[in-house]
Amino acid sequence: MAWNRERALVVATGDDHRVTPAELFFDLVFVYAITQVTALMAAHPSPVGVVGGMVVLALLWWCWCCFAWLGNVVRADSGGVFAVLVTVMAVVLIVSLAVPDVFADAPGGLSAPLVFVVCYGVVRVLHLTSYWVSSPGDAMLRATLRRTALMSVLPPLVLLLIGSAYSGRVQLLLWIGAVAVDYGGIYVTGASGWRVNSPGHFAERHGLIVIIALGESIVAMGVGVSGFPLTFAVLGASAAGLLLAAGLWRLYFRQLGEPAEHRLGGLDGDDRTRFARDVYTFLHLPLVAGVVLCALGMKKVLQQVADTGHYGLAEPLHGVVAWSLPGGVGVFLLGAAAIVLRTTGRRPTALAVGGVCCLAAGPLVGLVPALPALVVLAVTTAVLVSLHGRRGASEVRAAAEAKPLADPDPA
Numbered sequence: 194m195a196w197n198r199e200r201a202l203v204v205a206t207g208d209d210h211r212v213t214p215a216e217l218f219f220d221l222v223f224v225y226a227i228t229q230v231t232a233l234m235a236a237h238p239s240p241v242g243v244v245g246g247m248v249v250l251a252l253l254w255w256c257w258c259c260f261a262w263l264g265n266v267v268r269a270d271s272g273g274v275f276a277v278l279v280t281v282m283a284v285v286l287i288v289s290l291a292v293p294d295v296f297a298d299a300p301g302g303l304s305a306p307l308v309f310v311v312c313y314g315v316v317r318v319l320h321l322t323s324y325w326v327s328s329p330g331d332a333m334l335r336a337t338l339r340r341t342a343l344m345s346v347l348p349p350l351v352l353l354l355i356g357s358a359y360s361g362r363v364q365l366l367l368w369i370g371a372v373a374v375d376y377g378g379i380y381v382t383g384a385s386g387w388r389v390n391s392p393g394h395f396a397e398r399h400g401l402i403v404i405i406a407l408g409e410s411i412v413a414m415g416v417g418v419s420g421f422p423l424t425f426a427v428l429g430a431s432a433a434g435l436l437l438a439a440g441l442w443r444l445y446f447r448q449l450g451e452p453a454e455h456r457l458g459g460l461d462g463d464d465r466t467r468f469a470r471d472v473y474t475f476l477h478l479p480l481v482a483g484v485v486l487c488a489l490g491m492k493k494v495l496q497q498v499a500d501t502g503h504y505g506l507a508e509p510l511h512g513v514v515a516w517s518l519p520g521g522v523g524v525f526l527l528g529a530a531a532i533v534l535r536t537t538g539r540r541p542t543a544l545a546v547g548g549v550c551c552l553a554a555g556p557l558v559g560l561v562p563a564l565p566a567l568v569v570l571a572v573t574t575a576v577l578v579s580l581h582g583r584r585g586a587s588e589v590r591a592a593a594e595a596k597p598l599a600d601p602d603p604a
Contacts, residue, residue: 260281298360
């Protein structure tokens with residue numbers, strides 16, 4: 194019986210479904226993909242390069258989200274779905290290999306932008322096809338899938354294909370338009386038809402991708418010091434970078450994740466779908482993007498501290514990299530503030546003010562040595578997280594649990 198279940202083409206999930214090893218395996222390819230985005234921005238440390246990196250990240254995020262939703266309604270380790278996941282992994286691996294040249298294609302070989310776009314289209318088509326096959330009797334979902342294909346897949350794919358024929362800012366503008374149409378199309382198509390069967394599974398999947406992003410920031414620090422001798426300054430910078438990552442981890446897993454999951458579990462129908470779309474699909478992207486931006490700054494700090502032949506310890510960060518260090522934290526904090534507001538309705542003043550200040554701190558970071566700037570940012574983040582936790586953790590949990598307690602299950 195168990196063997197037949199594993200061999201089944203599609204197996205529906207229940208409300209107690211949890212993350213499967215197949216999904217953890219699927220996430221491995223996105224570890225590399227996120228690393229490639231950081232490398233892309235590090236190779237082109239300019240405002241245009243950073244915006245391009247964020248566009249690529251937004252497209253990769255959409256690929257991941259598609260199958261996070263699918264894995265919530267059908268088991269990812271069932272025979273047919275697992276075969277699709279492995280296929281998507283292969284396609285996303287090809288996408289990741291193309292990322293470094295996606296805006297500056299090197300001569301010779303295949304066109305990296307075109308390969309990226311074609312593979313992205315394949316992922317989106319596989320997602321819609323898998324959903325269609327998994328819902329033979331769900332007329333509402335199939336109608337939503339048709340609208341999604343026509344409004345949120347086909348038009349952006351056309352813009353991406355046109356953009357791949359250009360380079361520079363023309364390509365970037367077309368791809369930004371594609372992302373805007375793609376994300377906006379999900380709002381136009383509405384929440385009807387989509388399902389979130391297991392709130393616990395959905396919350397856990399998104400927590401895991403946050404962990405992946407935080408892990409990539411630690412990898413970026415290691416890459417920054419690769420090939421250089423170990424010094425006390427390197428040890429201090431590494432410790433400060435880890436403290437910063439720990440502060441962001443604490444904010445998410447101790448103060449955001451649980452209330453959001455409680456709130457998701459207390460809703461049903463289209464209300465649950467809309468909440469999942471807003472808080473997880475949309476508002477988790479700033480969290481991941483913030484970590485990736487911050488990783489760019491952390492990587493450069495470690496590189497400057499370690500490369501004593503070219504930099505002194507008094508050397509500050511320069512240009513957009515100086516902004517990315519506090520700016521990434523600012524994006525993360527503002528994303529977290531939006532999640533708190535959407536989850537509880539409470540205004541997270543400390544997170545919002547801290548996020549705005551971090552976004553504006555780039556010029557200051559460019560005036561002070563890189564290592565002290567990283568230390569101050571790590572300490573400031575820890576203080577902000579502690580302040581938010583002391584003032585609001587109990588209120589967030591109470592607000593998140595109020596609806597389920599007031600409206601218990603009749604059964």
